[in-house]
Amino acid sequence: MNAIELQGIHVALDGKQVLHNIELTIKQGDFMTFLGPSGCGKTTLLRTIAGLQKADAGTITISGREVANGETQFHMEPSKRRLSLVFQSYALWPHMTVYENVAFGLQVRKLAKAVVREKVEAALGKMRIAELAGRYPSELSGGQQQRVAIARAIVTEPDILLLDEPLSNLDAKLRVEMRAELKRLHQELNTTVIYVTHDQHEAMTLSTKVAVFFGGQIVQLDKPRELYKRPNTLQVAEFIGSAGMQMNRLEGVVRTDEEGLSWLETPVVLIPLGGDGSTMQDGQEVVLTVRPEDIRLYEERRPGSIAMSVSAVFPSGAETLVQLDTAGMSLMARVIGESEYEPGTTLYAVLRQEQMNAYDKKTGIRMELQYVTHNNEPGESTHEDRLSYSR
Numbered sequence: 001m002n003a004i005e006l007q008g009i010h011v012a013l014d015g016k017q018v019l020h021n022i023e024l025t026i027k028q029g030d031f032m033t034f035l036g037p038s039g040c041g042k043t044t045l046l047r048t049i050a051g052l053q054k055a056d057a058g059t060i061t062i063s064g065r066e067v068a069n070g071e072t073q074f075h076m077e078p079s080k081r082r083l084s085l086v087f088q089s090y091a092l093w094p095h096m097t098v099y100e101n102v103a104f105g106l107q108v109r110k111l112a113k114a115v116v117r118e119k120v121e122a123a124l125g126k127m128r129i130a131e132l133a134g135r136y137p138s139e140l141s142g143g144q145q146q147r148v149a150i151a152r153a154i155v156t157e158p159d160i161l162l163l164d165e166p167l168s169n170l171d172a173k174l175r176v177e178m179r180a181e182l183k184r185l186h187q188e189l190n191t192t193v194i195y196v197t198h199d200q201h202e203a204m205t206l207s208t209k210v211a212v213f214f215g216g217q218i219v220q221l222d223k224p225r226e227l228y229k230r231p232n233t234l235q236v237a238e239f240i241g242s243a244g245m246q247m248n249r250l251e252g253v254v255r256t257d258e259e260g261l262s263w264l265e266t267p268v269v270l271i272p273l274g275g276d277g278s279t280m281q282d283g284q285e286v287v288l289t290v291r292p293e294d295i296r297l298y299e300e301r302r303p304g305s306i307a308m309s310v311s312a313v314f315p316s317g318a319e320t321l322v323q324l325d326t327a328g329m330s331l332m333a334r335v336i337g338e339s340e341y342e343p344g345t346t347l348y349a350v351l352r353q354e355q356m357n358a359y360d361k362k363t364g365i366r367m368e369l370q371y372v373t374h375n376n377e378p379g380e381s382t383h384e385d386r387l388s389y390s391r
């Protein structure tokens with residue numbers, strides 16, 4: 001069964017349209033992340049699912065039950081939706097111990113004392129904070145407080161766990177630790193999770209699915225790997241490519257000749273294209289993106305390679321980023337392990353074409369280009385032989 005179905009959700013705040021026609025299905029057990037820049041509507045959608053915000057139009061169904069309907073003005077109370085919400089601020093009650101904070105939601109349901117104890121102990125155990133039961137929030141670190149907040153959310157065994165930037169107040173080391181904890185918890189509980197973040201790393205490492213938001217709309221819904229490899233638009237590619245996940249960008253123009261041959265002309269390399277040409281036009285401006293790990297570096301010239309000069313080397317232990325320049329263009333390549341390259345060295349960069357993405361510069365939409373693979377067999381005349389490999 002689907003855990004959540006959203007159909008045609010529209011929300012306006014203060015007369016401004018914040019969510020536009022959101023359509024989304026989340027499967028039971030999914031770890032769904034809402035990813036996007038600040039102000040794109042992620043939190044508003046989470047609050048709408050939780051029932052803290054009314055939808056102006058559309059329907060929300062949770063575990064087969066309709067909980068909101070814009071047309072009939074039906075709006076089920078948050079407490080009846082069988083979900084728990086954890087905020088960025090932990091919002092623990094300062095005058096209650098950890099045990100009391102976690103037990104509160106069960107006590108209001110008037111469960112027997114022994115049942116409450118059993119469930120609270122289980123939740124604290126799952127978050128690995130059993131020994132903190134008697135402490136007050138002021139006696140805990142930020143990471144420990146966040147664990148208590150999550151224990152409080154899971155103790156009621158909700159169908160769905162909603163997490164709004166739960167790690168953003170933690171320092172870098174704790175974030176990584178808590179990320180691993182959340183992943184373990186999701187696997188252990190098999191609860192459906194919706195997670196809001198603007199951190200691409202968090203989205204990539206935790207999620208089974210990622211919904212990318214821009215301007216109140218979902219612009220791509222994919223598995224993390226697909227999103228990383230094939231962003232649908234240049235805007236998504238650049239967003240996913242920011243914050244430490246460098247993305248190289250190369251501008252070019254499609255050229256076709258009278259014989260029907262096509263190629264991409266960039267300032268540094270000509271890339272032969274196959275296909276019947278139906279998806280491209282002569283003169284069409286294209287932006288190519290290629291990740292640093294998809295650039296191979298050679299010390300000798302190869303077909304289709306770009307002669308470049310090493311301008312900087314950034315070693316980081318397991319890998320090295322090598323920055324290369326030519327003709328006013330800069331590329332970043334990733335090399336496994338340490339690299340001996342010295343600034344000023346000439347290297348030949350080959351872009352792994354099957355890993356590149358091409359976008360129409362005007363619309364920003366990804367194009368399906370067919371690249372001609374390099375063929376080095378002697379004596380064979382190929383499409384690429386008729387182009388000069390590099391300029």
Ligand SMILES: Nc1ncnc2c1ncn2[C@@H]1O[C@H](COP(=O)(O)OP(=O)(O)OP(=O)(O)O)[C@@H](O)[C@H]1O
Nearest residue numbers: 013014018036037038039040041042043044045198
């Ligand atoms: N109570 C409100 N009244 C009016 N506008 C609001 C209100 N809350 C949010 N907004 C606006 O709605 C838009 C979406 O806000 P929202 O908090 O959902 O974005 P977000 O993607 O979660 O951002 P962030 O990552 O910064 O939390 C923003 O333009 C914001 O200014």
